[in-house]
Amino acid sequence: MLRGGRVVTMDASRRVLDSDVLIEDGRIKAVGPSGRRAVGRAKPALIDCKGLIVLPGLVQAHIHLCQTLFRGLADDLSLEAWLAQRIWPLEAAHTEASIHASAMLGAAELLLGGTTAILDMETVRHTGAAFEALESIGIRATAGKCLMDAPTNPPALREPTDTALSESGDLCARWHGAAGGRLRYCFAPRFAPSCTGPLLRAVSDLAARSGATIHTHAAETPLELDTVKRETGHDEIAYLDSVGISGPRAALAHCVWVDKDDIAVLARQQTNVVHCPSSNLKLGSGIAPIPEMLAAGCRVAIGADGAPCNNRLDAFAEMRLAALIQKPRLGPDALPAAQALELATLGGARALGLESEIGSIEVGKCADLIVLDLGGAHAQPEEADLVSRIVYSARAADVRHVLVDGRIVVRDGMLKTADLPEVRRAANAEARRLRRAVGI
């Protein structure tokens, strides 16, 4: 039981309650007035939340855990140099051990910073090692092997269509629904120019059959749009729709360069858009028209993207930036704090296809909960609106406790499910090896 906190429920009426939260078998059993005696025979284990804030675990719907080891190795470079000189060669140099270390480091940062669920795109190889890390560290994750079958891909990453699909199918069979449903699979074509039409159509079928998510990038740069137009004759969002990469099962990261027609298609199909504000700035991609998408009825989530284009995996940084970057264009009342918090909770839950399981604190949902201490000087005075304090003032370091499926994964700011010094040691050893392997 979480006792005595102020609970930001994110339920339909956005109630904020001074309540206990009772957890049983990994699910929320009751959200009730503080101080009442616990129901049932056994005295429940207590986490004292007096003076603290209880929130639904934050969700980031676009992460590349396989890139966590590349953090700081690809800064202030043009996008072409970023991919060709750094990200492609580094991904190609990955081994099982480095994929595992990269996932552990990223997931540790995510959990410590209050992110309890992610949609993750790995690289083309060793995705099983990432799942093993995710299983042990206790984060909720939907992850998938990256698919790159087009002849234009770098040879070290390109795979034949059949190999890519059959390996994906095997991973889906092994991991989709594992760890009591906490782990799920996504089919993850890198982006339209990396993939053949037959692969994209097959992905759509496989995802529909298995109930898995589709996770890809879209409309990140004008060059990407031009490439798709030249190769397919279609605008990118329309092309993706034509091959079945659309609808509630699909999550498209970025969508920076979308026009009114694209937005109308995304809204009508209820395709999930994943906004990555730090990444879109750092790579110079631009500012996605998120308020326009929300007004049109689009589903929108947020994500940090990979560590080398951010360089944090921090949902608080993304929420604040999502709210800030729209205002020069649309005025200071654009994308207010309450909407930013929705992107990181309810929006993320939808992007993972888990809106009935996570994203709010309601009876019956999974006990994915975070507890914040906003007692620091930077989040005072307490007079202010609580949601504003969470979005504009709070920071990842304010996270005290984190639960996933009712299991305590962070307590008093300490990771309980992995040995952080060992995670760090392995990450540094593997990062050194990768760096040497690609000669940077």
Place this chain on the structure above:
Amino acid sequence: MLRGGRVVTMDASRRVLDSDVLIEDGRIKAVGPSGRRAVGRAKPALIDCKGLIVLPGLVQAHIHLCQTLFRGLADDLSLEAWLAQRIWPLEAAHTEASIHASAMLGAAELLLGGTTAILDMETVRHTGAAFEALESIGIRATAGKCLMDAPTNPPALREPTDTALSESGDLCARWHGAAGGRLRYCFAPRFAPSCTGPLLRAVSDLAARSGATIHTHAAETPLELDTVKRETGHDEIAYLDSVGISGPRAALAHCVWVDKDDIAVLARQQTNVVHCPSSNLKLGSGIAPIPEMLAAGCRVAIGADGAPCNNRLDAFAEMRLAALIQKPRLGPDALPAAQALELATLGGARALGLESEIGSIEVGKCADLIVLDLGGAHAQPEEADLVSRIVYSARAADVRHVLVDGRIVVRDGMLKTADLPEVRRAANAEARRLRRAVGI
């Protein structure tokens, strides 16, 4: 002595050294190889910095400490509503007690987050109470009473020109050079439309005579430019120059709406520009052309502005955002990490007129130093470029120790110069009173 850290000196050749830093009488006496025995008779007090990063204290050259209590009380509002409904009435409702509480809260956050020196603009009344807070908490500060003598100002804040100037003169006489030089005075006309020409000219004279800084806002919004043009017939930067608000002694916050001619004037005069990226986004002002100013040879510093338009006073957030927001406009190689760190150290020192005293770790300079622990998951791997880790990954919560004038003001992340729970209690009590006084 700070023993065994990795020292980012910010000296002319930007050396990063594994060094001890020896401090005597508040100044840096030596920066030498680690492990060598301390020179002199007495064994110096040691701060163990093994595995930690030593940086010059960060400088924020545009802060309104008097607004710290307004944090979260004015979010997602248009600029007009922000000023007229919130900031003006709240400033007018300040008392000595609330000014003191507001300065203590802001300075606590600043010190805990690694900012050791600020340029601060108070409100029109009770500036002495702010200085008393700054004296006791131990931050380096150049602060000044806000000047608003034009007839268009809200009556509750407007002062006669003579009153404004004579009170400024008295405060300058009392506080400029106080606390062993740690406190200094600035003449602080709010912005051109708030002030009469005679006041601005008098400010220029007073500052020249006393050696004090001039601290104002400029070119924050197109409306401001239009107002100045209509009232004076001049472009704002040229108008300020014509009344003597220019040159190395002047710091102009924002400068978002400047053209090539303005930039040439700012560069030629060596006027200090203070970039406030979070504030410029949150109030919808725009993106200041900082790379263009740097290329033209302008002096540029950074600042968080007031808490209600940020809502943090966090130099790490400002550095990262300064680097990020230019990239969609100019490409991902614009304003690289090393340049962002310069703004927050050397640039800030210049804006305060203290470039010979602070801003780098060099023998003879004041011992304003911060020690970072970048061992957290979010700042791994260690392989990456250190400056990149500081700008893109590090966060205020990574600050372990802070020294100002050689005095330890933060140790192990704990404020040593004030009782934080009492700072928080006073801030909340005064914030409640202010909020009731203005009916929000």
